[in-house]
Each structure stands twice: as structure tokens, then as C-alpha cells.
Amino acid sequence: MSNQSRKFITTEPIDKSGEAAEELVWQAVHCAFTSRECLGYWRYPIFSKVGKYRKEPDILIADAQLGLIVIEIKAVTIDQILAITGHRWEFQNFYTTSSNPYQQAENQLFALLGYCDREPSLRRRVHGRALVCLPLITEEQWYHKGFYQLPSCPPIIFQDQLHRQSKRIPELQLNNSLLKLIEKTTPIIKGYRLSSEQWKLLQAVISGTPVFRKQRPVNPIVPQNQQTRGSVLVQVRQHLSEFDLQQEHIGKEIPPGAQRIRGIAGSGKTVLLCQKAAHMHLKHPDWDIALVFFSRSLYHQIIKQLDKWLRRFSGGEVGYDPKQSKLRPLHAWGAKSQPGFYSTICRAAGVKRLNVNDTQSKQPNEALAEVCMQLLREATIPQLYHAILIDEGQDLIVDDYLKFEGKQPFYWLAYQALRVVSASQPEQRRL
Known part of the structure; x- marks a missing residue:
């Protein structure tokens, strides 16, 4: 282009x-x-x-x-x-x-x-x-x-x-x-x-960048050395985020199939995914959309971002309501008090969900891969979602010995849980 x-x-x-x-x-x-x-x-x-x-x-x-x-x-x-x-x-x-x-x-x-x-x-x-x-x-x-x-x-x-x-x-x-x-x-x-x-x-x-602009401090502290990494970050935080055309395409476009977003830590991928999810939800309120993440600490931040973007795109008329919304932020695994992506699939498939103690792996991502593999082997995965957006995707990847039929278990589970976009292209899913 x-x-x-x-x-x-x-x-x-x-x-x-x-x-x-x-x-x-x-x-x-x-x-x-x-x-x-x-x-x-x-x-x-x-x-x-x-x-x-x-x-x-x-x-x-x-x-x-x-x-x-x-x-x-x-x-x-x-x-x-x-x-x-x-x-x-x-x-x-x-x-x-x-x-x-x-x-x-x-x-x-x-x-x-x-x-x-x-x-x-x-x-x-x-x-x-x-x-x-x-x-x-x-x-x-x-x-x-x-x-x-x-x-x-x-x-x-x-x-x-x-x-x-x-x-x-x-x-x-x-x-x-x-x-x-x-x-x-x-x-x-x-x-x-x-x-x-x-x-x-x-x-x-x-582009909507004022949505996530932080309020400037009254007396910002600027390091004497203007060229240090810390000083650059201070100056960046003091200004409105500049327009980024590539990010604008990522945040505003709803692709008909899979899309991969790359960026270093802190580059704004979470904000872009929340923007995209809010846009999808307002445009297609009948869609079931999952926004999945790996760190439990992100839950409230994502809720806050979804609410901001929904209000931005609706002129303040729509906010995020977890009780009513078909847009669901879900921790990859889930907990007793809070449903997650894996536990939601288990419930829909009629299969008992497992926890870390049921696995042989010590690493959280490997334990999750184990239970996903078992679920893929034992059950037919129901197609619950029209779109799934995954944040912190790198934390859900495992080594080859834990793959399911050569595929990453969590991603294959997510793909199976998606509805087909087009009958003429059944392999196409919004992931």
C-alpha cells in the first residue's frame, strides 16, 4: 500500500x-x-x-x-x-x-x-x-x-x-x-x-489519543541530562500522544480474518486492542467478543480502557457494563470468582475445568497449554465467539514438546471457539 x-x-x-x-x-x-x-x-x-x-x-x-x-x-x-x-x-x-x-x-x-x-x-x-x-x-x-x-x-x-x-x-x-x-x-x-x-x-x-492522555503534573520534574532515556520518557508523558498512522489502521480496522499485532512492551498494544474491541462492539452489538489477557493485574485496566473507548466512540452515551455487555474481558485461565477464557469454554463444552494442581508443569503458560491440550482431545469445542482479541500473546506460547498436533494449544483452542466468518472460506476466523 x-x-x-x-x-x-x-x-x-x-x-x-x-x-x-x-x-x-x-x-x-x-x-x-x-x-x-x-x-x-x-x-x-x-x-x-x-x-x-x-x-x-x-x-x-x-x-x-x-x-x-x-x-x-x-x-x-x-x-x-x-x-x-x-x-x-x-x-x-x-x-x-x-x-x-x-x-x-x-x-x-x-x-x-x-x-x-x-x-x-x-x-x-x-x-x-x-x-x-x-x-x-x-x-x-x-x-x-x-x-x-x-x-x-x-x-x-x-x-x-x-x-x-x-x-x-x-x-x-x-x-x-x-x-x-x-x-x-x-x-x-x-x-x-x-x-x-x-x-x-x-x-x-x-485518532482518539486524548482518551489515554495522562494529566500533566503541575511542576514536572525534567532531568538535567535531556538525552537520558528517563528524560525522554518524561517528555513523552508530558505531551499528547502523537498521531501514528500505522496504529490508526490497527485500532480502527476490523479485518475479516486473523490479524497479528507486534510491538515491544509498553508500545500501546493493550490500548489498541481495547480500542478495536470497543469499535467492534458498537458496530456489531450482537457479536460475542472476548478480549483475552494473561496477567490478572490487567483486568481493571482493560475494563477502564474499554469504558473510555466506548464512551469516546458513542459520544458519551455508552459505557462498559459487565452485566449487560456481550464484550467480555477474560483472563486466559480464569478463577473461582471470575470466569476466564479456558473455564468458559469448559463450561460450554460440558467438561470439568482443571487447575494448576492438575498439571505437571510448573510454569503458568505451560500449565495452561496442558489443560488446553486435554480439553482439545476430550471435547468438541463450541463456537462461542465472533471475534477473539488476545493481549500478551507472547506469554501464551510454549515450546514444541507441548504443542497439540503441531499447533500452539491455547491459540488452537481460541481458533476452534470462533465462528466462521464466511461459508465460502470456513478457515477464516477473527482472531
Whole structure:
């Protein structure tokens, strides 16, 4: 993936039926903004309440000059729109009978601008635009229907700005057409041109790094030797975590299959996994998700991180509730007073769970591997989860003599406990 392409983050593959029009819009945004200093997101995780469900914006663009742009896509034909009254659109022969696309985009934009306003140097300085995109409707069709005369008609991107109707229209001109339309759209919130430092801060805010920023001490102690390892760590802790594009892909994307995250101790892997788990849970509240870890001391830290990310992605409306949630932080083994991953599988399989005293191994990871091997031999493993995220994965690996049929026992148990993602690719699981 090129550096230009990496700034466009597709949080979940666009492969569902009926999303061809949405993909067309996303590709058009790629082309129009590829040479600009920006970030683009397909389904950025800021979930607003829409009826019984929560929905994220279809497209979010953070641009160094244009600020924040939210685009809500409605892949309807002109004949499917029955009426538009105020912000309410009524449909026929569509998956829903009504919608408020512009109001929804506005609400999501305001939520994001609210996070910007928490940073003094960004407060009321970021432009904000909201648009509705109709990829199956031309501007001419819209005019013939008379919708352009409506007083509440929002800024609209039509099919004309997305792809060429004639070979005589150069692609560069087409891309400029979309960009110029967005530039000419009157901002809902009028901001200012951002400095390079403000742009860096805006990227950090969009990535969510203020969620885990620690409060600065009133009188920070800075070592005299500015080049020592300790002094560098002190300076790092005193500043907002800088935006990291690679971590943004890891934290925001929900892959269709297995994914491995590497990093040294203290590099933020736990935070990224909590972010990813919270995103999955809000996007797919019906999914059973396990966030597994090896150190019991991590339990409360992970609960705290999950709560922070859920609130961040829901505009403060959703927190972590262990009694209600289908998102479960689980210690790899478990205890009498607290269910763990292994003990949960045992219970579901109808097998008595073992403890350390039932094994020959002295090391905790080896003892866990032993009981996992026995469970794999004795029982059919039930497919309990849609996704399993494993932290401290290196602590769950054992030497070759403890492997189960050449595989790492704990990881093979986790794989077996996952539901199939696609019937056409039964080997694919979200691990």
C-alpha cells in the first residue's frame, strides 16, 4: 500500500451486496483527496443513535485546510424518494421507509467538533461541513423532481461528480469537480486556517489519543541530562500522544480474518486492542467478543480502557457494563470468582475445568497449554465467539514438546471457539 493510500482507512471491508454505490463514492473521495494533506475514513467510529440502532458516518475526511467533512451516502434512485419534508426523507422500495441523512451527518460532525473544542488550540478553529451524497441520482433528475426548491435542501454530491458520463470529461477535471463542490459548501461551523501544529493536534484528536492522555503534573520534574532515556520518557508523558498512522489502521480496522499485532512492551498494544474491541462492539452489538489477557493485574485496566473507548466512540452515551455487555474481558485461565477464557469454554463444552494442581508443569503458560491440550482431545469445542482479541500473546506460547498436533494449544483452542466468518472460506476466523 502506497503512503498516499495509507491515509485512507477502510474500517471494514466494503464487500456486502448493495454497497457498490457506496464503494464508488469512497473511490471518488480517494481520487479527489489523494494529493492533499488529509485523513479519510470509511465508517469512522463515532456512533450516533438512529432509531433502535447506532450508526457511524459513511465517510469522514479530516483535511488540513478544509477541516472536518462528514458525508452521508444514500444509494437510492430518484423514484425511490417519495417526499422530503424538512430534514425527513421518505422512501419506497428501499431498506427503510424514512431517514434524516443531513441531520444525522450534522450530529456526527458536532460530536467530532466537540472533541476538538476540548483542546484549547483547536477550540472553534476547525471548519465543519456536512453533505449528503446520492450516487444513483444525477443533478438533472433532482431538478426535474423539483427537490432543489426545498428550503431545507442540503448540500448534495450527485452522480455527476463521481464518475464520467462521457469520455470527453478528463478524470482530473472530474476529481476537481468533487473537490470544488466540497470547497464551495458553506461550513456549518466556520473555522480558521490551521497551523502545522494545530493540524497535528487535529489528527491526534481524530485518532482518539486524548482518551489515554495522562494529566500533566503541575511542576514536572525534567532531568538535567535531556538525552537520558528517563528524560525522554518524561517528555513523552508530558505531551499528547502523537498521531501514528500505522496504529490508526490497527485500532480502527476490523479485518475479516486473523490479524497479528507486534510491538515491544509498553508500545500501546493493550490500548489498541481495547480500542478495536470497543469499535467492534458498537458496530456489531450482537457479536460475542472476548478480549483475552494473561496477567490478572490487567483486568481493571482493560475494563477502564474499554469504558473510555466506548464512551469516546458513542459520544458519551455508552459505557462498559459487565452485566449487560456481550464484550467480555477474560483472563486466559480464569478463577473461582471470575470466569476466564479456558473455564468458559469448559463450561460450554460440558467438561470439568482443571487447575494448576492438575498439571505437571510448573510454569503458568505451560500449565495452561496442558489443560488446553486435554480439553482439545476430550471435547468438541463450541463456537462461542465472533471475534477473539488476545493481549500478551507472547506469554501464551510454549515450546514444541507441548504443542497439540503441531499447533500452539491455547491459540488452537481460541481458533476452534470462533465462528466462521464466511461459508465460502470456513478457515477464516477473527482472531
